[in-house]
Amino acid sequence: MDEKSEPADLLGILRPTTKDLARVAGVSRATVDRVLNGRDGVRPDTVKKVNAAIRDLGFVRNLSAANLAKGKSYRFLFVLPRSGDQFLEEIHRHIAEANTLYTSEMIRANVHQIEEHDPHRIAGYLSSLSSQDVDGVAIMAPETPQVRDAITRLRERGVCALPFISNQALSGGNWVGIDNRAAGCTAGTLLGRFIHAAQGKILVVAESMQSRDSLERRLGFDEVMNNQFHNLTPLPTIETYGSAERAQRVVRAAIDRNPEIVGVYILASEARIPGEVLEAARFVEPVVAIAHERTPFTSAALTSGLLDAVITQDPGHLVRSAIRRLRAMTDNLTTLNSQERIRIEVLLQTNL
Amino acid sequence: MDEKSEPADLLGILRPTTKDLARVAGVSRATVDRVLNGRDGVRPDTVKKVNAAIRDLGFVRNLSAANLAKGKSYRFLFVLPRSGDQFLEEIHRHIAEANTLYTSEMIRANVHQIEEHDPHRIAGYLSSLSSQDVDGVAIMAPETPQVRDAITRLRERGVCALPFISNQALSGGNWVGIDNRAAGCTAGTLLGRFIHAAQGKILVVAESMQSRDSLERRLGFDEVMNNQFHNLTPLPTIETYGSAERAQRVVRAAIDRNPEIVGVYILASEARIPGEVLEAARFVEPVVAIAHERTPFTSAALTSGLLDAVITQDPGHLVRSAIRRLRAMTDNLTTLNSQERIRIEVLLQTNL
DNA sequence: GTTGCTTTGAGGCACGTGCCTCATTTATGA
DNA sequence: TCATAAATGAGGCACGTGCCTCAAAGCAAC
Numbered sequence: 001m002d003e004k005s006e007p008a009d010l011l012g013i014l015r016p017t018t019k020d021l022a023r024v025a026g027v028s029r030a031t032v033d034r035v036l037n038g039r040d041g042v043r044p045d046t047v048k049k050v051n052a053a054i055r056d057l058g059f060v061r062n063l064s065a066a067n068l069a070k071g072k073s074y075r076f077l078f079v080l081p082r083s084g085d086q087f088l089e090e091i092h093r094h095i096a097e098a099n100t101l102y103t104s105e106m107i108r109a110n111v112h113q114i115e116e117h118d119p120h121r122i123a124g125y126l127s128s129l130s131s132q133d134v135d136g137v138a139i140m141a142p143e144t145p146q147v148r149d150a151i152t153r154l155r156e157r158g159v160c161a162l163p164f165i166s167n168q169a170l171s172g173g174n175w176v177g178i179d180n181r182a183a184g185c186t187a188g189t190l191l192g193r194f195i196h197a198a199q200g201k202i203l204v205v206a207e208s209m210q211s212r213d214s215l216e217r218r219l220g221f222d223e224v225m226n227n228q229f230h231n232l233t234p235l236p237t238i239e240t241y242g243s244a245e246r247a248q249r250v251v252r253a254a255i256d257r258n259p260e261i262v263g264v265y266i267l268a269s270e271a272r273i274p275g276e277v278l279e280a281a282r283f284v285e286p287v288v289a290i291a292h293e294r295t296p297f298t299s300a301a302l303t304s305g306l307l308d309a310v311i312t313q314d315p316g317h318l319v320r321s322a323i324r325r326l327r328a329m330t331d332n333l334t335t336l337n338s339q340e341r342i343r344i345e346v347l348l349q350t351n352l
Numbered sequence: 353m354d355e356k357s358e359p360a361d362l363l364g365i366l367r368p369t370t371k372d373l374a375r376v377a378g379v380s381r382a383t384v385d386r387v388l389n390g391r392d393g394v395r396p397d398t399v400k401k402v403n404a405a406i407r408d409l410g411f412v413r414n415l416s417a418a419n420l421a422k423g424k425s426y427r428f429l430f431v432l433p434r435s436g437d438q439f440l441e442e443i444h445r446h447i448a449e450a451n452t453l454y455t456s457e458m459i460r461a462n463v464h465q466i467e468e469h470d471p472h473r474i475a476g477y478l479s480s481l482s483s484q485d486v487d488g489v490a491i492m493a494p495e496t497p498q499v500r501d502a503i504t505r506l507r508e509r510g511v512c513a514l515p516f517i518s519n520q521a522l523s524g525g526n527w528v529g530i531d532n533r534a535a536g537c538t539a540g541t542l543l544g545r546f547i548h549a550a551q552g553k554i555l556v557v558a559e560s561m562q563s564r565d566s567l568e569r570r571l572g573f574d575e576v577m578n579n580q581f582h583n584l585t586p587l588p589t590i591e592t593y594g595s596a597e598r599a600q601r602v603v604r605a606a607i608d609r610n611p612e613i614v615g616v617y618i619l620a621s622e623a624r625i626p627g628e629v630l631e632a633a634r635f636v637e638p639v640v641a642i643a644h645e646r647t648p649f650t651s652a653a654l655t656s657g658l659l660d661a662v663i664t665q666d667p668g669h670l671v672r673s674a675i676r677r678l679r680a681m682t683d684n685l686t687t688l689n690s691q692e693r694i695r696i697e698v699l700l701q702t703n704l
Numbered sequence: 705g706t707t708g709c710t711t712t713g714a715g716g717c718a719c720g721t722g723c724c725t726c727a728t729t730t731a732t733g734a
Numbered sequence: 735t736c737a738t739a740a741a742t743g744a745g746g747c748a749c750g751t752g753c754c755t756c757a758a759a760g761c762a763a764c
Contacts, residue, residue, distance in 0.1 A: 015425075015458075017720055028743045033722070041741060043731095063456040064416035065720035068749050073367075104415040104685070106367075185702035193660075194545045224702050308545075314695060333456070343666060346698040350537035350576050369750060380713045385752070393711060417750035420719050 016057040025053035073106040081116030085270040086295035119144035126150035136160035136326035160329040184220025192229035199231040200262030207268035266291035368409040377405035425458040433468030437622035438647035475502035488512035488678035512681040536572025544581035551583040552614030559620035618643035
């Protein structure tokens with residue numbers, strides 16, 4: 001493997017076909033086909049013979065040929081919240097890009113937008129989908145029992161379902177998004193080490209603590225704070241519920257109540273709303289601030305010095321990874337899944 | 353695009369074929385074939401008619417069918433230095449993994465190892481390759497005129513060449529690896545902000561400053577230091593040349609000469625050699641240390657506290673990205689290239 | 705009008721697999 | 735032993751494209 005291979009190997013890839021399988025297994029191509037595609041009416045020991053041939057020859061189905069024969073195309077659907085923040089806009093843009101990118105591979109990804117805070121409607125919509133309409137669905141939705149059940153039933157109907165960005169507990173590693181606990185830890189470590197004050201309090205702002213993402217980030221953040229930075233005291237999470245007016249009120253109040261604030265951690269994926277409040281606040285002492293997701297706002301805030309670091313996941317990578325994962329799931333290739341870890345990126349003023 | 357598409361769209365992807373092209377353009381399939389594959393002997397206005405049909409129908413060649421018909425497989429080659437550091441071992445492992453992952457797509461990647469410090473032999477080996485043997489080559493080699501020329505000639509012979517991890521100036525963005533200047537900036541910012549001392553010196557250790565990577569990292573690092581951290585003075589780069597004995601000597605000497613060292617930046621991709629010297633050094637005051645690449649050594653060093661941050665690029669992602677890029681280049685799909693940016697990852701004790 | 709050239713058409717086979725049908729063989733139970 | 739069912743084989747068509755041959759048509763110069 002490490003050494004240069006034989007020229008014969010470099011010269012071309014001659015892979016065994018179903019004909020070879022039939023020859024080696026001593027059966028007909030029809031029987032090979034029955035085994036390969038799991039049709040019944042084949043004696044167990046015949047199945048064994050064919051499987052042995054598959055193993056011996058190292059047969060791997062030629063997906064191009066199979067897809068061509070089946071006239072197969074991959075129809076994927078992204079179910080996203082309607083709320084139009086800057087991060088989601090990027091996601092939309094990258095789905096459109098991915099469509100042109102993947103046309104030659106017969107992949108088509110559509111988008112369905114849905115009210116984020118209505119689990120019933122999300123579940124209802126998912127229930128309306130069948131394997132007739134779509135091969136795989138990437139779902140970005142808060143974790144609720146309804147959604148969880150809808151996903152389970154969707155899978156039972158033969159549609160691949162992939163939690164997207166918002167984690168779902170049931171997924172068991174099979175989802176696309178960052179490890180939010182690790183992201184919270186990263187935020188905590190950077191904040192702790194960037195702050196030079198002997199002690200002080202940390203303001204923590206989220207959109208809502210109902211989402212699993214925020215919870216996990218806060219969990220990782222607190223873990224680091226408690227273990228490593230005893231001089232710093234994180235305040236209870238302030239929730240904006242996506243409202244600028246409310247953000248203005250509650251953040252302002254927290255700042256007034258706590259003059260010893262030396263750091264700010266914005267958990268929310270839309271940092272603009274709490275960010276603008278902070279910008280107006282003008283702390284007496286310089287405050288270290290960290291937020292999530294690269295958006296026009298956070299990029300500008302890094303440059304201006306309002307933010308000191310931004311922890312982000314690349315939206316293009318998220319989209320393409322989801323598509324690749326859905327395709328792999330559709331084709332029953334489990335191998336790929338472990339490989340598509342989404343990386344946590346740290347943006348600083350100097351590496352934008 | 354943002355709204356749910358018509359059921360008809362979801363129900364299946366019926367894409368125009370060359371037959372449709374022939375019908376719409378009012379020519380035969382043979383002529384369509386001549387135009388599509390750039391054969392000559394077609395009148396200019398006939399070409400125009402076909403191209404108009406391609407545009408009107410939004411025709412995109414079905415790559416699966418084309419590859420099947422051509423019996424095409426992708427034969428790729430990774431040309432890597434022989435020096436067996438831990439980072440390269442990971443690369444090897446991921447190439448092997450990628451091979452099983454991509455078999456069903458008719459992709460095969462081999463490895464050729466070569467003496468890193470002999471540009472002549474590298475150039476000679478590259479010259480021996482032709483499009484008969486291989487479709488694309490990912491090359492990890494220091495930038496020298498010989499190698500540069502060999503790459504140019506390789507491309508002229510119809511073999512895709514892709515600089516891999518080690519940048520080559522000529523590549524013009526078409527390479528796989530991180531932005532090393534940005535990585536150096538990241539190192540500088542983290543080091544500067546992690547250090548709480550009022551002032552001090554920074555030890556900078558590289559394997560060799562002859563590689564473009566190291567130069568670019570140092571460039572970004574100095575930029576940040578000069579602009580933002582006037583209290584810190586980076587020392588001239590110490591080179592280990594990959595020798596533990598030499599590292600021991602020169603690093604030790606630098607430490608003895610500069611008692612005011614408050615930070616260490618290890619540029620080299622193999623951090624183990626200088627790292628072990630540092631470990632033995634036992635500074636009087638705690639020193640902030642940053643290195644590159646996740647390896648068993650750096651991971652352990654983060655956990656033990658020897659290192660405070662590791663800036664890394666995911667080897668699996670590098671390998672898979674290179675393969676996808678080579679395939680796109682082979683198929684003349686330029687779109688993908690911009691999308692395959694490799695992310696700089698920051699590892700801390702808390703997010704391993 | 706003839707010759708010689710260029711351009712176009714018609715048709716077919718191949719790639720590897722999926723999915724049919726129909727005939728034939730083999731095993732099972734009465 | 736025979737009837738019936740289960741298992742297997744033989745063969746063919748389809749998918750969309752690449753690539754080939756050979757014939758026919760168009761076109762130019764003589």
